């Protein structure tokens with residue numbers, strides 16, 4: 327929570343100097359629906375986000391060089407740059423965002439750093455999954471793991487028909503058509519028979535347009551009863567054609 331001060335609109339973005347939360351950049355794409363989605367920010371006043379007249383009070387986003395100048399009452403002038411992620415960022419662009427040209431040019435580092443199977447941050451997700459789930463391959467990304475849940479859902483909207491369903495929620499790329507996301511489940515891990523029996527339940531739009539948070543639910547509701555039913559769920563991400 328902070329106080330807003332000067333804001334300027336330039337090239338489809340609102341640049342708002344918001345005192346203690348610094349510069350906030352919002353997209354005007356959906357302004358007709360009353361929405362201003364935040365797409366980027368720089369907190370020039372990391373000490374706090376309080377309702378006080380400290381921090382950023384103006385911003386100048388109009389330079390031809392695209393350098394953004396933020397004037398911060400306490401810190402002075404701060405220079406920033408807005409990098410807008412491409413809507414259809416592909417694997418190559420994603421790699422270039424996270425790995426230096428020197429690293430990518432070194433074949434000896436493929437297996438440990440930049441290859442699809444490599445897991446340089448040792449978070450259990452290889453680079454292919456980090457790309458598919460839009461996480462950072464150099465920082466442990468436990469927050470990007472698919473989240474399992476059990477939700478009361480009424481597929482036809484009537485309250486009487488509400489039942490408990492298994493859900494799996496994660497960020498997925500919207501526009502990469504060679505990626506297929508497929509939650510699968512099995513009732514037993516002994517001789518597991520993984521079946522693809524989930525459907526899309528809910529889609530949440532996220533800022534930046536290249537990803538969305540999708541919640542899938544099991545096709546069939548969970549059964550009550552004895553013995554207690556077990557269900558193991560995992561996400562399978564398939565690349566349907568070579569990169």
Ligand SMILES: [Ca+2]
Pocket residue numbers: 444445446447448449450451452453456463
């Ligand atoms: Ca990783």
Ligand SMILES: [Ca+2]
Pocket residue numbers: 447449451456461462463464465466467
């Ligand atoms: Ca990671």
